[in-house]
Amino acid sequence: MIEVNELRKQFGQVTALDGLSFTAPEGQITGLLGPNGAGKTTCLRTIYGLLKADLGQALIDGVDASAEPLAARKKIGIFPDKFGLYERLTAREQVAYFAQLHGMNKVDAAVAVQQVFERLDMLAIADRRATGFSQGQRMKVALAQAIVHHPKHLILDEPSRGLDVMSTRILRDLLRELRQQGTSILFSSHVMQEVAALCDQVVVVAGGKVAAQGTPEELCELTGETALEEAFVKIIGTDEGIAA
Numbered sequence: 585m586i587e588v589n590e591l592r593k594q595f596g597q598v599t600a601l602d603g604l605s606f607t608a609p610e611g612q613i614t615g616l617l618g619p620n621g622a623g624k625t626t627c628l629r630t631i632y633g634l635l636k637a638d639l640g641q642a643l644i645d646g647v648d649a650s651a652e653p654l655a656a657r658k659k660i661g662i663f664p665d666k667f668g669l670y671e672r673l674t675a676r677e678q679v680a681y682f683a684q685l686h687g688m689n690k691v692d693a694a695v696a697v698q699q700v701f702e703r704l705d706m707l708a709i710a711d712r713r714a715t716g717f718s719q720g721q722r723m724k725v726a727l728a729q730a731i732v733h734h735p736k737h738l739i740l741d742e743p744s745r746g747l748d749v750m751s752t753r754i755l756r757d758l759l760r761e762l763r764q765q766g767t768s769i770l771f772s773s774h775v776m777q778e779v780a781a782l783c784d785q786v787v788v789v790a791g792g793k794v795a796a797q798g799t800p801e802e803l804c805e806l807t808g809e810t811a812l813e814e815a816f817v818k819i820i821g822t823d824e825g826i827a828a
């Protein structure tokens with residue numbers, strides 16, 4: 585389980601996180617939905633130990649991400665907001681490198697890479713260098729990197745931005761399959777349809793804190809609306825920065 589307790593983070597005058605608390609349980613897809621600047625990326629980076637919160641904790645199966653970043657990171661796969669591939673490495677080399685960073689030996693890493701490439705239907709690009717890869721191909725490499733070590737938790741920052749319909753479908757199918765296998769999945773988005781289509785639980789974030797939390801149906805009920813879009817507008821007070 586991923587647990588975020590009272591996270592606070594200040595960047596100069598900007599309050600990015602203002603006492604954010606929620607949990608992302610195993611076997612569920614939890615969506616962090618909020619307008620631009622709500623604090624979603626800051627929260628995900630804190631969970632992954634890339635940022636230190638001023639106050640509060642991010643716990644991964646009870647391991648404090650800030651006190652023990654390496655132990656916490658081992659349990660997590662991350663699909664970042666910027667893919668940042670090594671342009672001169674082949675897809676296979678990139679993903680194998682990540683598998684080994686997570687502690688796999690060369691032989692196990694090679695097997696894991698082959699399996700994940702088969703799963704993501706990317707054998708055709710496996711031995712090509714990243715230079716020249718399309719956005720969808722880059723996405724697949726990033727996704728393969730995120731799951732090659734079979735993490736118990738998966739964190740995705742705006743996973744479907746810039747993806748075509750086919751790539752989005754591959755991503756969604758994979759997330760549903762991983763959920764079935766018991767992975768806890770936490771992703772950020774400002775795209776309502778994506779959240780509605782995938783999430784068991786939605787955490788609506790605004791101004792660095794939780795504005796509301798529940799299933800899409802519960803959020804509608806809470807606000808007395810029938811459409812999720814209207815429910816979000818009511819919760820956040822505006823639809824600025826949220827995409828349908």
Ligand SMILES: Nc1ncnc2c1ncn2[C@@H]1O[C@H](COP(=O)(O)OP(=O)(O)OP(=O)(O)O)[C@@H](O)[C@H]1O
Binds near residue numbers: 774
């Ligand atoms: N390194 C930084 N230095 C200064 N301000 C920052 C930094 N990182 C984030 N912020 C600010 O903190 C706030 C929250 O940013 P964050 O990126 O977490 O929001 P977000 O919800 O992910 O937004 P988006 O949907 O636009 O990606 C914003 O006002 C942002 O400008």
